[in-house]
Amino acid sequence: MPAVHSACDPRNAAGGLGQSHSVSLDTEIPPERAAGTDFAVIYRANVAAVMGFFARRGLDPQTVADLTSETFAEAIGSLSSFDPRKGPPRPWLYAIARAVYARHRQQSTRQEQAVKQLCRQVVLDQDDIEDLEARIAAQQQSREVLERCTGLPELERPAIELVDLDGFTPAEAAASLGVSAGVLRVRLFRARTKLRKDMR
């Protein structure tokens, strides 16, 4: 089905954003030697984190697997934009993951959903499902934090998630969100202040 394949091609996906970043800390590859690195190295170093990103969003195991797969497929499609000298790949992958998740939420028509299902269905066995269920359960606390952030402005929500849940440095989080580190720090401070106030 050429039409479906075309729709599945990550190069045909509109929207999305990311950062020009690099392979370093989270892949243990010195930036100067990152060129020529197999994508497998990036995958191995980041797949658990990306899966965690989706697992904390109240999704079922199949969707977590599909969106994780879609994120890495899009990363392959846009790898030529990835600059290995400028920072680790995780902020870049998270930016793609956010775009993938946003599109997932926006798919409104049944036709879009059907095409998407045809494209990205990862075939899971029982062990896979149990593994995913364990990861989803492990994200329960993070999910609760995210839910508390629901009322925060757009930039503050992911700032909290990246820095406080995923362990990004403010600079990495800023790069992933496409803002300056200064803006990120301000937003992070405001978000934490609001959350503390809400919890009292």
Next chain:
Amino acid sequence: MSNIEDTLWEHLVEHHGADRTQVRSATRSRAPRRPVVIGTAVTSFAAAAGAAVLLLSATTNAPPAYALTKNADGSITVTIHDLEAAVPALNARFAAMGVSERVVPVEANCPISNPALSDAMMAYPQATTTETVTLGTNIDPGYTGVVAAEQLPNGEVAMVVESIKPPVPSCFPATAYTLENTGRTINRTPIYQFTPVNVAPTPTTAPTSTAATAPTSTTGG
């Protein structure tokens, strides 16, 4: 790797050739130059569905068509108020200065097809919003800096900074973009979202704020 990680990897290998993919040197990629942004209240962000647009508010007391400032660090700050008048004048100025930059209007009746544009737009719009745009000097060899600019119905000029491989098209079709008001503002300036259609989602990086010293400024139009 755990079981599910192996399963996903096998899926990526089978459907996307993940095992044949390598990180390339950045110099071989289509990495765009990064604009250096100068000014007060420099703020930037990327919206979830695409890159934000640089917006310059038109004023009511007939400003010049454009303003060009050459900064001491070699970068160039550009402001456009009247796109039609600014395009030829600015491009002539760039040529006279020996600068590898072009202003390309986004037009509704531009005859260039989306596939042709799609290739050009593999250079990624920058996720930036500020009052001025400053064009950096770090354009990759073989590329030309491009400012894709569109005069909006409300008089504002939306711009995306990119670098593309020549030949530089004479226009970009408006149909290649979706442009929408995000509803957000910075310093009361509305922020639009400028998303290329049929273009791969591509990484962008927040511009860095750089102090300019001893700029020299000219205006035109």
